[in-house]
Amino acid sequence: MHDLAAPSTSAVAPPATTGPPSVGAPEAVANTLAPSLESSLVIEPGGVQRSPRTRSGTRQTRWALRYRLLLLLLDFLSCSAAGWAVIHMYPQAEAGFFDRTVLNWTALLILPAAWIFALWVHGAYEGRYLGLGPDEFKRVLKAIISLTAVVCFLAFTQKADLSRLSVGTVLPLTATVTLLVRFVTRKALHVIRKRGRASQRILLVGTLGEALSVYRITTRNPNAGLVPVGICLTEPTSEQASLPIPVFNGKVEPLDRVKQVGADTIAVCGARGVSPEALRRLAWQLEGSGVDLVVAPSLTNIAGPRVHIRPVEGLPLLHVEEPTISGVGWLIKGLFDRLAAFFGLLLISPILGIAALAIKISDPGPVFFRQARAGRGGHTIRVWKFRTMYVDAEERLAELLGSNETDGLLFKMSNDPRITRVGHFLRKTSIDELPQLINVLLGEMSLVGPRPLPVKNEEFAGDVRRRMLVRPGITGLWQVSGRSNLSWEDAVRLDLYYVDNWSLAFDFMILYKTLFAVMKRDGAY
Known part of the structure; x- marks a missing residue:
């Protein structure tokens, strides 16, 4: 049920009252949803005959x-x-x-x-x-x-x-x-x-909120090959959605909408509006049609290894294991961090020496900048970084707060006037972060983990505090996913995903991707 598909090259024109003039139009279109008195999802009892020939002839x-x-x-x-x-x-x-x-x-x-x-x-x-x-x-x-x-x-x-x-x-x-x-x-x-090919074309079925949530997740990463081409609502609503795909609010059978928008997969979003009986009949109807059926549960940001299906009397229960942030794997991570930091400092010592000399020549003041950050469990650590700003940067921060380009606890400004000429180069190449290997060697930080935040314990509430279950890292999922270009909400989401789904393989994947993120320099300032 998860085959790859090449999208249709022809645009499908839905009725004028249900969506934009063509599927996949580049501009956002406001879909006005006409309210109705009953659920819009119609699933006839019974199913079609299973036909391997029919399925083998599909585009997907x-x-x-x-x-x-x-x-x-x-x-x-x-x-x-x-x-x-x-x-x-x-x-x-x-x-x-x-x-x-x-x-x-x-x-x-x-x-x-x-x-x-x-x-x-x-x-x-x-x-x-x-x-x-x-x-x-x-x-x-x-x-x-x-x-x-x-x-x-x-x-x-x-x-x-x-x-x-x-x-x-x-x-x-x-x-x-x-x-x-x-x-x-x-x-x-x-x-x-x-380029828009070799992807599954998905019709989202569910309430507006659930469908929009799945829409945002599936469109976030085009490499996944999931392209929403329409939304079929299961509950009437008068809300409006500005989307480049049609939103159907009329009483209709999902298979009819599949043919209308050229989809090859139906994704049921959440449990609201679709009863277990309706979902079972929908699966029967799709047999032999060449259309896949996937179900997006309400449980999100949990990786596959932590989720197991446990059938009980025909009822598939999702068993969610606790995050693995202790045990043998965690000890191996700590040992690897310290060994890598020790040999890494020896290997890059010439680079560190040249960077320190350039900082000292370009601007009078200390070579290193030691800032208090929140470590594991909220304990305060002092992070080692090369100084990239003028010595009076902290005093000038108040007058620049209105130019902050992020919406979180960190201050970010692409053209910060407090950064020295050498500092710009060090930030672009991420050399300013290399002294943090000292923190890794001391056991205060890790090579991979959430970025350490400034010490403001009163602001570390709710979900943000959960990221402190692990040691902060020099690099992390945020850095290989956009760095400073990310919103605060996305940065927190990525950090929590890392905490909840940590593994040694995950760390090595992030380290590998960090090399390309540093060379690309996107979001580094």
């Missing part, structure tokens, strides 16, 4: 099939290339009773076929894991572990005199090449999706 399945076939071909070639490389790296590595011809066929055909089968068994070709998130890569790693175990088992039971060096090289090399190829393929998919 054709595109998804092509993408999966491309991955299958690339995975096969990746394993074949690894086998070919190992054969030429170790030309004397015979495999017991295998002669050279059999060994070549095994490395170039049999092993790649087994690799494809292992990937398929572990779900590496399922549409819901492709295009976004770490699950696709996790399944590749699980597949290589399984294939390695099978090869070792067969070698042991058949007493085959396999070259340990060859086996120990070809399988890790296969996994490495496959991960690299899939990463490049994913980036190419993201480029295509940003």
Whole structure:
């Protein structure tokens, strides 16, 4: 139910009373919602006959099939290339009773076929894991572990005199090449999706508030490949929504609206307005139609690993685990932070020395700026940073408060007159943040975490205080998502998402993305 789809190239013109003149119009259009006396969602009892032929002929399945076939071909070639490389790296590595011809066929055909089968068994070709998130890569790693175990088992039971060096090289090399190829393929998919193709076209079904919430989330990241093309309300309302997609408030069956706007997926937003019986009948109706059905629960900003479905007497219960902010993983994070900070300070010491000299020459005053910030649990820490402003910056802050370009606790101004010429360069390149490795080495901060806020405990209430459950970080989800271009609300949302869904893999992903964020320099000032 989560296949990828290429959007229709033709615009659909809904009735004049229900939306804009064409779907996907660039300008925002105010949709006036005419009130009605009953729910607008009509779902007839029963369902259509299940028809694989009908589904295979849909636009969505054709595109998804092509993408999966491309991955299958690339995975096969990746394993074949690894086998070919190992054969030429170790030309004397015979495999017991295998002669050279059999060994070549095994490395170039049999092993790649087994690799494809292992990937398929572990779900590496399922549409819901492709295009976004770490699950696709996790399944590749699980597949290589399984294939390695099978090869070792067969070698042991058949007493085959396999070259340990060859086996120990070809399988890790296969996994490495496959991960690299899939990463490049994913980036190419993201480029295509940003151009409006290879995406699922979604009809949102629910109340206006629920539908708008899902609309904002799905349009926030075009790489996800989810493109809302219409909203079908389940409750009458007289409110107005300024959206570039039509909002339907008339009594209508969802399948009719799907055909009208050219959607290939129905997304039920929340539980209000759609009863369990209506949702079940809707699922029956969509069988064989080629239209997917997804349900967006009210529980948001909780990552997949924390959510598990627990069926009880046919009732699917969502079991939500507590955030993992303690235990072995947390100890490994602390150890990694300190080791990375120690060796990082040694490695970049020449850069730190040059930056300190430039600051001292450009403006009289201290090299470092030590500001009190809130650490884990609200405890005060003093953050190490290179000084990027004139020495009287704090005294001049009051006269600039009216020019603050953010809506949160931090003061941000793109053309702050208090920043020195050297300071502008240090901020653009994020070199001014590097001394915070000292805080990491002391255990006051982490490499990855929420940004430390100024010490104003009276303002750390409600959701904002929850971000202090973990140590603040030099980089974080906010930095790889827009930095200073983000609103305060978005910054807090990203910090809370990090706290609620922390994992070591999440940290490494943020560190990887930080490199590109620093090079891009977007939002750094």
